[in-house]
Amino acid sequence: MAILDQGPLNYKEQLPPIIHENYGKWRYHENPKPGVLKHVSESGAELYSVRVGSPRLVSLDFIREICNLADEYCGGYLRFTARHNVEFLVSDAAKVEPLIAALGERGLPVGGTGASISNIVHTQGWVHCHTPATDASGVVKAVMDDLYEYFVSSKLPAQLKISLACCLNMCGAAHCSDIAIVGVHRTPPRIDHEKIRKGTEIPSLVASCPTGAIRPNPKEKSVVVNDAKCMYCGNCYTMSPGMEIIDPDNDGVAILVGGKVANARTNPMFSRMVIPFLPNNPPRWPEVTDAVRNIVETYAANAHKGEKMGEWIERIGWERFFTLTGIEFNAKLIDDFIFSRETFRTSAAFKY
Amino acid sequence: MAEKRTPQLDELEKGQWPSFVTEIKKAAVKNEASKELLHLLERSYEEKRGHWKHGGIVGVKGYGGGVIGRYSDLPEDYPNLAAFHTVRVNSPSGWFYNTKSLRTICDIWEKRGSGLMNFHGATGDAILLGTTTDQLQPIFDELSEEGFDLGGSGSDLRSPSCCVGPGRCEHACYDTLEACYNITNQYQDELHRPMWPYKFKFKFSGCANDCTASIARSDCAVIGTWRDSIIIDQEAVKAYVAEGLNIQAVVCDRCPTNALKFNAETQELSVIAEECTRCMHCINRMPKAITPGKERGATILLGGKSTIVQSAFMGWVIVPFMKMEAEDDFQEFKDLVERIWEWWDENGKTRERIGETIYRLGMTNFLTSVGLPAVPQMVYRPRANPYVFWPEDEIKK
Numbered sequence: 001m002a003i004l005d006q007g008p009l010n011y012k013e014q015l016p017p018i019i020h021e022n023y024g025k026w027r028y029h030e031n032p033k034p035g036v037l038k039h040v041s042e043s044g045a046e047l048y049s050v051r052v053g054s055p056r057l058v059s060l061d062f063i064r065e066i067c068n069l070a071d072e073y074c075g076g077y078l079r080f081t082a083r084h085n086v087e088f089l090v091s092d093a094a095k096v097e098p099l100i101a102a103l104g105e106r107g108l109p110v111g112g113t114g115a116s117i118s119n120i121v122h123t124q125g126w127v128h129c130h131t132p133a134t135d136a137s138g139v140v141k142a143v144m145d146d147l148y149e150y151f152v153s154s155k156l157p158a159q160l161k162i163s164l165a166c167c168l169n170m171c172g173a174a175h176c177s178d179i180a181i182v183g184v185h186r187t188p189p190r191i192d193h194e195k196i197r198k199g200t201e202i203p204s205l206v207a208s209c210p211t212g213a214i215r216p217n218p219k220e221k222s223v224v225v226n227d228a229k230c231m232y233c234g235n236c237y238t239m240s241p242g243m244e245i246i247d248p249d250n251d252g253v254a255i256l257v258g259g260k261v262a263n264a265r266t267n268p269m270f271s272r273m274v275i276p277f278l279p280n281n282p283p284r285w286p287e288v289t290d291a292v293r294n295i296v297e298t299y300a301a302n303a304h305k306g307e308k309m310g311e312w313i314e315r316i317g318w319e320r321f322f323t324l325t326g327i328e329f330n331a332k333l334i335d336d337f338i339f340s341r342e343t344f345r346t347s348a349a350f351k352y
Numbered sequence: 353m354a355e356k357r358t359p360q361l362d363e364l365e366k367g368q369w370p371s372f373v374t375e376i377k378k379a380a381v382k383n384e385a386s387k388e389l390l391h392l393l394e395r396s397y398e399e400k401r402g403h404w405k406h407g408g409i410v411g412v413k414g415y416g417g418g419v420i421g422r423y424s425d426l427p428e429d430y431p432n433l434a435a436f437h438t439v440r441v442n443s444p445s446g447w448f449y450n451t452k453s454l455r456t457i458c459d460i461w462e463k464r465g466s467g468l469m470n471f472h473g474a475t476g477d478a479i480l481l482g483t484t485t486d487q488l489q490p491i492f493d494e495l496s497e498e499g500f501d502l503g504g505s506g507s508d509l510r511s512p513s514c515c516v517g518p519g520r521c522e523h524a525c526y527d528t529l530e531a532c533y534n535i536t537n538q539y540q541d542e543l544h545r546p547m548w549p550y551k552f553k554f555k556f557s558g559c560a561n562d563c564t565a566s567i568a569r570s571d572c573a574v575i576g577t578w579r580d581s582i583i584i585d586q587e588a589v590k591a592y593v594a595e596g597l598n599i600q601a602v603v604c605d606r607c608p609t610n611a612l613k614f615n616a617e618t619q620e621l622s623v624i625a626e627e628c629t630r631c632m633h634c635i636n637r638m639p640k641a642i643t644p645g646k647e648r649g650a651t652i653l654l655g656g657k658s659t660i661v662q663s664a665f666m667g668w669v670i671v672p673f674m675k676m677e678a679e680d681d682f683q684e685f686k687d688l689v690e691r692i693w694e695w696w697d698e699n700g701k702t703r704e705r706i707g708e709t710i711y712r713l714g715m716t717n718f719l720t721s722v723g724l725p726a727v728p729q730m731v732y733r734p735r736a737n738p739y740v741f742w743p744e745d746e747i748k749k
């Protein structure tokens with residue numbers, strides 16, 4: 001019988017000696033080259049962190065391989081970052097370059113620090129979820145292959161975070177990223193009365209709809225959907241298997257930009273939609289990689305040094321963002337949900 | 353099953369970014385379910401749709417959460433994916449591991465699961481991806497024998513997570529690793545046995561850089577800060593000038609409140625402490641010269657969530673400054689969250705995140721109920737409409 005409620009492993013047993021010795025006494029850090037951080041403590045101790053890109057979805061062999069490397073170069077310690085990269089914690093400066101060489105031999109990219117595009121926070125997609133409108137791992141692989149140069153360098157105006165969510169639940173960070181790729185549906189759910197009768201709590205199903213498009217249908221002991229009010233969020237399908245919404249011909253992705261979470265200079269910002277729909281085109285999603293690259297390159301060419309995507313756009317104005325990127329603006333980008341009014345321009349100040 | 357080709361997925365083994373297809377293929381060599389996953393995914397790429405059945409309720413004895421049940425909708429074609437459940441393992445604070453711990457997870461998972469994992473899920477758990485129902489209890493028994501426990505799922509406290517904090521960051525204003533560990537242990541019951549209107553997440557960030565994205569991705573964000581002045585080392589400022597940093601342009605002109613003054617003649621930097629909003633920009637630009645103040649604690653923000661149902665919310669300030677001390681067992685924080693949970697549990701509707709409950713019932717109601725004073729730090733600006741609710745006892749009878 002399992003031991004209950006013992007909680008996670010104690011982090012103290014997972015820290016390398018150099019961190020135990022200098023815990024809370026770090027003085028400053030430097031970024032000597034892309035993917036390498038050097039932290040110096042009050043005592044003068046130096047810790048090198050080598051950051052490595054990971055596909056997040058990994059096999060046992062991957063974990064065992066990074067364990068072997070950590071044993072050889074880091075005394076058996078490593079960590080993962082909030083963006084799913086691996087960090088090797090090296091206390092012996094002489095081992096940094098040999099570790100980087102060993103990583104290179106295994107095809108593991110060193111980068112993701114400073115003004116780079118780090119790993120893409122992403123979700124389950126067609127690998128393991130029941131509500132996705134697109135895949136996660138495949139789109140991420142296609143985008144990171146295309147933008148690889150930005151992972152292994154720090155040549156952007158500022159750090160640029162990309163996230164992907166495979167449906168509007170937006171698991172992860174899509175609502176607060178510099179660039180977000182979000183799976184979207186474009187057709188209403190198809191009601192299966194039999195399934196709803198058998199396995200659905202109807203009041204919860206009715207309450208799950210953000211626009212009030214679902215009403216009880218007592219005659220059928222089921223529900224009815226007002227298609228004109230449905231914007232295909234899929235939350236009703238989350239609540240009931242009788243509300244199938246996946247539609248291979250019409251599902252795809254939307255692109256949002258300009259979100260941030262740090263408080264530096266400007267307040268945290270939500271990502272805003274700039275492309276309402278691009279098709280699912282596996283395995284390489286060329287429309288998506290092209291759109292993301294266009295936004296990255298336009299930002300890189302125009303933003304001030306140190307300026308995040310959202311700060312750049314707010315400074316130049318969204319109308320100018322659409323001009324510079326050549327992205328077509330259309331009515332689908334004008335908010336018509338409950339908090340929309342504050343996004344309208346209540347001012348005569350704008351650019352032509 | 354018969355060998356099938358996977359031309360679309362093979363395409364994703366090309367390119368420089370590490371390939372998840374290569375990872376699935378590595379697992380497929382040893383495990384039949386992973387092999388079938390490869391073929392099912394290829395089919396999804398051909399048909400442009402997922403092939404997982406709706407929902408799935410499975411678990412382990414004693415707990416109401418921690419396992420995500422999943423069944424293929426094509427069990428005849430992919431018998432080894434008929435059940436393909438996910439096990440969430442609560443990760444150590446800051447995702448620090450020794451290799452012995454990681455190898456232990458691998459050994460158990462090799463024996464009883466697909467061999468595929470996510471390091472990590474977005475909430476922070478180590479995700480063991482794909483096993484059958486009969487393996488769930490043995491997996492948990494063996495994991496727990498080695499000191500691991502499951503993470504959260506469903507309408508419970510989800511696994512808290514934290515930034516690297518004092519483990520490796522000079523900006524950390526409190527011990528995020530210890531806070532995360534202590535508070536996760538304190539609320540094991542709330543984490544393992546769902547009893548609330550909906551999910552609830554904690555994230556602990558050591559400073560306003562918010563490296564866990566707590567303000568956007570947790571119902572309760574604990575963001576490290578200080579109450580006195582930033583500390584400036586004038587010698588280090590001069591060293592930055594010597595290195596060629598344009599302090600006026602890169603640091604002072606970007607200060608959101610114009611609180612920083614640089615004297616180009618004396619090469620001295622000064623701050624108007626009461627004007628500083630502790631955004632971290634100057635510290636980020638000049639980490640050798642500027643450090644957070646000495647009187648440290650955290651700002652508590654509530655309500656962060658994603659889109660469903662009423663739009664995404666960022667967390668908003670409910671306590672501008674609170675001490676976060678391991679010595680007193682984070683007691684002030686725990687007292688507050690317990691009052692908050694009691695109110696939400698009583699007032700929240702089914703599947704209503706706490707941010708939406710506060711939005712529906714009003715901040716006044718919330719603050720009064722949990723015993724927090726209203727302060728100007730809670731708002732960007734006061735209301736513009738005059739539609740004020742007055743309690744009866746404030747009105748002359």
